[in-house]
Amino acid sequence: MIAILDYGSGNLRSAERAFATSGREVIVTSDRAVALQAQGLVVPGVGAFAACMNGLNQIDGAAIIRERIANERPVLGICIGMQILFSRGTEHSENGIHAGVGVWDAEVSKLNAPILPHMGWNTIDTDSGSILFKGVEDQSFYFVHSFAAKSAVGKMQSWSTHGEKFLASVEDGYVSATQFHPEKSGDAGLALIKNWTQSL
Amino acid sequence: MTLSVRIIPCLDVTDGRVVKGVNFTNLVDAGDPVEMASLYGLEGADELTFLDISASVVGRETTLDVVRRTAEQVFIPLTVGGGIRSVDDVDRLLRAGADKVSINTAAIGRPELIAEIADRFGSQVLVLSVDARRARTESGFEVTTHGGREGTEMDALAWVEKACALGVGEILLNSMDADGTRAGYDIGMITAVRAVSKVPLIASGGAGTLSDFAAALDAGADALLAASVFHFGIHRIGDVKSYLDSHNYPVRTLAGK
Numbered sequence A: 001m002i003a004i005l006d007y008g009s010g011n012l013r014s015a016e017r018a019f020a021t022s023g024r025e026v027i028v029t030s031d032r033a034v035a036l037q038a039q040g041l042v043v044p045g046v047g048a049f050a051a052c053m054n055g056l057n058q059i060d061g062a063a064i065i066r067e068r069i070a071n072e073r074p075v076l077g078i079c080i081g082m083q084i085l086f087s088r089g090t091e092h093s094e095n096g097i098h099a100g101v102g103v104w105d106a107e108v109s110k111l112n113a114p115i116l117p118h119m120g121w122n123t124i125d126t127d128s129g130s131i132l133f134k135g136v137e138d139q140s141f142y143f144v145h146s147f148a149a150k151s152a153v154g155k156m157q158s159w160s161t162h163g164e165k166f167l168a169s170v171e172d173g174y175v176s177a178t179q180f181h182p183e184k185s186g187d188a189g190l191a192l193i194k195n196w197t198q199s200l
Numbered sequence B: 001m002t003l004s005v006r007i008i009p010c011l012d013v014t015d016g017r018v019v020k021g022v023n024f025t026n027l028v029d030a031g032d033p034v035e036m037a038s039l040y041g042l043e044g045a046d047e048l049t050f051l052d053i054s055a056s057v058v059g060r061e062t063t064l065d066v067v068r069r070t071a072e073q074v075f076i077p078l079t080v081g082g083g084i085r086s087v088d089d090v091d092r093l094l095r096a097g098a099d100k101v102s103i104n105t106a107a108i109g110r111p112e113l114i115a116e117i118a119d120r121f122g123s124q125v126l127v128l129s130v131d132a133r134r135a136r137t138e139s140g141f142e143v144t145t146h147g148g149r150e151g152t153e154m155d156a157l158a159w160v161e162k163a164c165a166l167g168v169g170e171i172l173l174n175s176m177d178a179d180g181t182r183a184g185y186d187i188g189m190i191t192a193v194r195a196v197s198k199v200p201l202i203a204s205g206g207a208g209t210l211s212d213f214a215a216a217l218d219a220g221a222d223a224l225l226a227a228s229v230f231h232f233g234i235h236r237i238g239d240v241k242s243y244l245d246s247h248n249y250p251v252r253t254l255a256g257k
Helices: A013-020 A032-037 A049-058 A061-070 A186-198 B033-043 B057-073 B087-096 B105-109 B112-121 B156-166 B187-196 B210-218 B237-246
Strands: A002-005 A026-029 A040-043 A075-078 A086-090 A097-099 A104-110 A118-123 A140-145 A147-149 A156-162 A164-172 A175-178 B006-014 B017-020 B028-031 B048-052 B078-081 B100-103 B126-134 B141-145 B150-155 B170-175 B201-204 B223-226
Touching: A002 A013, A002 A032, A013 A026, A013 A186, A013 B057, A026 A032, A032 A061, A040 A061, A049 A061, A049 A086, A049 A097, A061 A075, A086 A147, A118 A156, A140 A186, A147 A164, B006 B033, B006 B057, B006 B201, B006 B237, B017 B033, B028 B033, B033 B048, B033 B057, B033 B237, B048 B057, B057 B078, B057 B087, B078 B126, B087 B100, B087 B112, B100 B105, B100 B112, B105 B112, B105 B141, B112 B126, B112 B156, B126 B156, B126 B187, B141 B156, B141 B187, B150 B156, B156 B170, B156 B187, B170 B187, B187 B201, B187 B210, B210 B223, B210 B237
Parallel strands: A002 A026, A002 A040, A040 A075, A075 A175, A086 A104, B006 B048, B006 B223, B048 B078, B078 B100, B100 B126, B126 B170, B170 B201, B201 B223
Antiparallel strands: A086 A097, A104 A147, A118 A140, A156 A164, A164 A175, B006 B017, B017 B028, B126 B141, B141 B150
């Protein structure tokens, strides 16, 4: 069973349906026990880093994520759900730096690009050993974000470019994350989701 | 690694059916929105847009159902616009499965609605739809309402700048002079709006020939929206993408095609 963590973040209906195409049972939940027990936990997220962390903290989400990783239970972060796995995020300068879950010790910062958000389909430079991108290495994926991590973390990374090079995904043992939205990336995204669920 | 230009078919929806007519009058029924959305997805549409032109509460409920059914089977981004007046309206659409919403008239009447939506859901969900026409305002482009039938005397460029400052994440620029004519996008208007905005710009209104799409990109559009040329089969989405690809514009191609 796949659990999609519900902490008040955006459109979960299409994420639920997209993960269900893998053939797995999918449940949208904010329940700690369910989120801990699921074979795979998806951490979605849209909007702002600080707002997502606030929502996550209200359901004790950071602890759920850390406990799963400590217990070798797979986690997949998507978009802001990837960003909040980092140790810190910079947003509007007046708000300063926000603490993240801290799985990876690096910063999420604004992309240096003339047009933001980075919105649309972009190609990705993948690691040849990638599990997530198996069979869809050459495909485009759908991004919507203005902030990103720009330094390598975890065992395997993939990269994309908008104004500057940034982390498109991380595969790091039991925890994976994509800056793009696989649930909005058509057949390529569904294939990536299936690659992840089959790895569980 | 290059961001592809987005080709976006727009479905005007009322009471659960797709309609589109020249200059927003003489509407012609062109089909079932869920079926068309699914078909466009298979053909390589990069996003989908529903514009709800229902006048009634019942019509809007029907649209929510259309959004739900579409989001369950089409896994590309979906934008819904038309009649959105409040944060609650946005919440309902996002919960139904929309990824973005576009606002127009309500933001003109109450610009702070932009900031309210952006603060709650993030700028990335919010598209400002601007129905503009050539007129004697400062920039030569005026904001209109009611599908272009009524002028506001508001300058379109000033409005775009203000809306960007309030937090819109994207601009959908619809030329009311060109809309439905298939005589080409209003290139001057796209160029002018591009110059005052730093968010993605979707050009809309007037797509006819394949070279029209390229001209809008040259003027600074990031994405191209069209309705009638797709609905009536004048061009297939694949034709537009092949044309753009052969002229060295970055497009997303589907695996195995």
